[in-house]
Amino acid sequence: MKMTKRISSAIIVLCSLCLLGLPQAMAANAAFDVNKMADMSDFDPNHPVIPTGDTIKIALVASFSGPAAVVGQIYWISVQWAAHDINKRGGILVDGKRKLVQVIKADHQSRVDVCKKVCERMVLQEKVHVLWGTDGSHLMKVINQVANKYKVIALCAASLSDDLYDAQNFSRYSFMTSFSTEQIGRAFAYYYGQMRKKEKKFYILCQDYLFGHQMAEGFKKGLKEYYPDAKIVGEDYHRLFLTDFAPYLTKIKASGAEVIYTGDWIPDAANLLKQARQMGIKLPFANTFMDEPNFLHAVGVKGTNGLVHVSQYGVEGGAFKTPEQIKYYKAWNDLWKAGKWGAPYNSRLYEHGTGNIGAYRAQTYWLLSVIERAGSTKAKKIIKVFEGDTYQYVIGKVMEMRACDHKAVQDLHIELYVPPAEQRQSFNIPPYYWYKGYSVTGPSFKIPRDKVLPKADPKLCK
Amino acid sequence: MDATTAMYVAQGIHGLAYGMVLFLVASGLTLIFGMMGILNVAHTAFFMLSAYFCYQVVAWTGSFWLALLLAPIATAIVGILVERFLLRRIHAFGLLFELTLTIGVMFVIMEAVKVFWGTENLPLPVPSLLEGLVSIGGMDYPIYRLFIIGLSLVILGFLAFILYKTRMGMVVRAAVSDADMVNALGINVPRLFMFVFGVGTWLAGLAGVAIAPILTVFPGLADQMGMDAFIVVIVGGFGSLGGALMVAIISGLLSSYGVQFVSQLAPVLMFIFMAVVLAIKPTGFFGEREG
Incomplete structure (x- = not known):
């Protein structure tokens, strides 16, 4: 005893x-x-x-x-x-x-x-x-x-x-x-393939320049590695500072995608989300830049609920331990x-x-x-x-x-955006929510560093 | 309507909606050029300024409709002041001076919005009356985008009425053809120029308000729309409202169907279209003056 x-x-x-x-x-x-x-x-x-x-x-x-x-x-x-x-x-x-x-x-x-x-x-x-x-x-x-x-x-x-x-x-x-770009893509792939194991159809929509293509490549590489059953049902690259996302969103809707993966940063990320919700498209976005409070507030609690975000400053469970x-x-x-x-x-x-x-x-x-x-x-x-x-x-x-x-090796965190009432999972001190006007970090999942090691050039790292 | 047809129809309406917004911006630009011979580089800055005015009116009053009324008028007043106290003074020195001045005005507006509203993205919601979707033959479509099309058609009709059915319109059309002759006939051309510049910036302002709820208002908004608007004016032909309307709609449709069928080429389709048209007709579709 x-x-x-x-x-x-x-x-x-x-x-x-x-x-x-x-x-x-x-x-x-x-x-x-x-x-x-x-x-x-x-x-x-x-x-x-x-x-x-x-x-x-x-x-x-x-x-x-x-x-x-x-x-x-x-x-x-x-x-x-x-x-x-x-x-x-x-x-x-x-x-x-x-x-x-x-x-x-x-x-x-x-x-x-x-x-x-x-x-x-x-x-x-x-x-x-x-x-x-x-x-x-x-x-x-x-x-x-x-x-x-x-x-x-x-x-x-x-x-x-x-x-x-x-x-x-x-x-x-x-x-x-x-x-870095590849870490972000692979973190999402690991989350969907090894942790969540639910959605299988992904649509990639990124900005049409080097960064956007690298973000997409990282995700595709990650899917091959961690989620071979996944299917990329569409892949598009739009010009920077695009005004109208409706044509892309209509195509995405018709593709049967379950998740939209995007490397877009603001203002494109903001306009993409805003226009998707205005068009009645409720699909989750897997992203890393849809975290700007002002525009998320405008999209509101419902429109931001279910967004999936990768963070380099996240923690599992409550943020205040x-x-x-x-x-x-x-x-x-x-x-x-x-x-x-x-x-x-x-x-x-x-x-x-x-x-x-x-x-x-x-x-x-x-x-x-x-x-x-x-x-x-x-x-x-x-x-x-x-x-x-x-x-x-x-x-x-x-x-x-x-x-x-000279690249930082680190754990990353996938954060699910949830309504204010559920944000106490992350914001574990009074008032128990990050923001009242929109959905943001609730549950958070650690992607171990060895699963998302930064891309290494073999000429530098043996 | 089956899913595939619905998709094609939706792309058509998207193209039309975007084309009509482009027309609103480009019509003011082409009107000013046609009448005054000024390539107003600051035009899209006025478009952005109006979006900020709209944001401010909504922030103060909560009314989008009041913003739709007031913001373009406020923008037009700024435009009139620019014409009266800046452009008019250097009109005699020629195109290069005017061009340089409008570039200066553009920078001033772009910096001014940062001083007054900061650099953050300012969101503007769709007015509650126009929120949601409407079913068109079984296809759900955002009401607000249909409103944009409707608003643009009303403005188009209004412009057509003014230009072709009123004395004022007749004078404007005459001044587009030969400003010196109109002046010789006793018409106060400087005042007419000021009026046209005001209407041009009012149109840009209207476009700024119309598009603000589907975008975020930020200091780069002018760049976001600027290139497309200038392409419309160039390809349509400087000074041609009909040309601007036609090319704006073609541009919108190219953009939406381009994404649907040749998505890899979509970002450059408009530029290819412009290159082809200008190679065949350097003055654009309906242009008489070279840009």
């Missing part, structure tokens, strides 16, 4: 440790420690405290003007948050003294020629140590080329193309901390709720600081942790620490930087 009790106790302790993610923490070289986080109550993305002098300089290379300026704003608040936190802690000890982190806006205007110029200006004039980018793999490619030429670190936190890190384009100065995670969340959300941030940061897009914003913040913390452990802003020393490094995010997820091609 006593033995049974002991075994039961041991099992309970082990399970608790698993839930807390402690085994992952033990595996990581470093982890984000919420208890060391500074008092962030004075953080204001519109009026950031910018340190000057001898600082660790990060150029935030992004669209800050033009139609995609919202992307730059998202990156800005995310990176600035991490910088503000570190600066309030007194900075990072590098090159023999404590230095603050200075984030500099570098507007590439979504143009390749401007991107090259602005990156070179950042390196040569501003003497930045890191180029942080960006929205658009073609622009990230330019950033990597500049980083390679001038031997500074580039962090690919937001571009998803696998080709950026193949043998032809690889630069030892650049590190991809985001997930430890007091530290709640503290981290509230540090952001309390500021937003208090209305301390002016436009554009007072919109619902910035309410929670999770999702992509969470991922960008975490990736920046990882970068700063690497610099701290390297004890230097010199690229060679940073590379030495970054290659093969493991780092645990505040959400418990452990990231690993694959040394051979």
Whole structure:
């Protein structure tokens, strides 16, 4: 009897440790420690405290003007948050003294020629140590080329193309901390083929350029591997910024598809979903960019119910498992709720600081942790620490930087969008829903990292 | 109606709906060019501005119908101000100056919407009266898209009436043919230009409001529609309303049936069509002036 009790106790302790993610923490070289986080109550993305002098300089290379300026704003608040936190802690000890982190806006205007110029200006004039980018793999490619030429670190936190890190384009100065196109496609295929095992007919609709085709290829490759019984009943590529999706949607409806897989990003993703629901098409979309609160709100609870989303900042079960995670969340959300941030940061897009914003913040913390452990802003020393490094995010997820091609190995999560009443499965603290006006993350399923390893070029990774 | 027929019919109606929106945008553009000889590059920026006005009116009042009335008028007022205080001053310097000025106006509008409304995607719902689907011979079709077709037909009829049945229309048509002669006959041509520019931007504004509920309103909206509208005007023939209508509908149908039958070519079908037409007739179908 006593033995049974002991075994039961041991099992309970082990399970608790698993839930807390402690085994992952033990595996990581470093982890984000919420208890060391500074008092962030004075953080204001519109009026950031910018340190000057001898600082660790990060150029935030992004669209800050033009139609995609919202992307730059998202990156800005995310990176600035991490910088503000570190600066309030007194900075990072590098090159023999404590230095603050200075984030500099570098507007590439979504143009390749401007991107090259602005990156070179950042390196040569501003003497930045890191180029942080960006929205658009073609622009990230330019950033990597500049980083390679001038031997500074580039962090690919937001571009998803696998080709950026193949043998032809690889630069030892650049590190991809985001997930990538093939991982996304394979994660969906794994979910549908190995976990859900229900829908079999898929329609692929992506944007007609390199990124869209790569997103489709990843999914097709994943289906072959994890779901050979699945059938692709249609495959189309539409032009960017399409106005009218009705012809594609009519074709999809007639195809008998059970799921629409799309790699579209906003505004295309928003218009696609909106028009599908207006046409009475209730099929689920498997996607990674249909997570923008404003348009989801417009589509409403019914229209967004059943969407399937892949996340690089997800967790299984409740999002808040430890007091530290709640503290981290509230540090952001309390500021937003208090209305301390002016436009554009007072919109619902910035309410929670999770999702992509969470991922960008975490990736920046990882970068700063690497610099701290390297004890230097010199690229060679940073590379030495970054290659093969493991780092645990505040959400418990452990990231690993694959040394051979500088791509992050990580678990991904498939999230099912459910109405507010069911969102407590994910948002497990009061008020027990993420958003009241639409369906969003409820159940979440972990896709283990070994099932979605980033695509590796055999010339780089043996 | 069986499923296959329903699909083909639906594609036809989609093409018609999109074509009519294109016509609304392109008609203003071609009217301004035909009358004033100005290639108004800022035209689609006015289209976008109206979508933002629409969003704002709906946000304030909750009424799409009020937005449908007010937003195009507000856009037309902006257009009239641009013509009166900017374009008129440099009209004597020729096409290049006017073209440059309209490019400038376009950039100002594109930046202004970001200042006033931010860079986020602003969603606008379909008005409740036009929500849902209607059955056409057993095929379900969105009511709102039918409304777009109906609205465009009403506007087309209104334009035709003004142009062909009123004195004002007669003067406009005469000015399209020979502005100097009309001026010599004692007509206040500058005022007429201002009126036409106002009507042109009003039409763009109407299109902006009509399409806002099926898209998200964002600072790239002008680019999204701009290329298609310019193709319609070029292929239809600069200054030709009939040409714009014909090509807009062809464009819409090419787009929808292109997706259905040759989806790989669908994104470029319009460009192929334009290249073929211009190779045979460089002035477009009904154009008399070269662009």
